[in-house]
Amino acid sequence: SQELEQSPQSLIVQEGKNLTINCTSSKTLYGLYWYKQKYGEGLIFLMMLQKGGEEKSHEKITAKLDEKKQQSSLHITASQPSHAGIYLCGAGNDMRFGAGTRLTVKP
């Protein structure tokens, strides 16, 4: 199965600051998914990346998949308290996930 490592495990930023979360795979990724989870709630789909070098944006969140398709990054520009939560990357037909990155945004 595909092992996904996320970094950092947790992140505390001041509102307005930019931040990056990384997801690294032990194998080539043929579809990398980013989800966000607020405490006590289900996972909300953010973006899916399939092609090497692909980049997608939604509002202030940008996700990239490197050319080798083994690493993805999620970048948030001008963070807001509404961005707080746990960000998870998932991949594989069996859709296994990394351990998640817990983001806190201080107003």
Added chain:
Amino acid sequence: DAGVIQSPRHEVTEMGQEVTLRCKPISGHNSLFWYRQTMMRGLELLIYFNNNVPIDDSGMPEDRFSAKMPNASFSTLKIQPSEPRDSAVYFCASRDDGGARETQYFGPGTRLLVL
């Protein structure tokens, strides 16, 4: 569409009791996943079905756990007997694998507490 539906949303039971969690996937989706989430272990895949057939159950903790998918619109995850260490949030998710790689959608989860 109502999305993935899970019931109950909360369950409190005593050790040794049988617990049954239910999931209704999104209509037309042919893959269904059960996950367990805890602070210590994160989000773990327990089992996933494709066209109602279990494909990978390597994540099922032990014989106390069983999952069934009798038809395309319903699945159950049963724990018998339950133990305090089973306390967690259990998520069901579904996906349409009929064509191009699609998005997987999650239900709201069942929060289980075993006393």
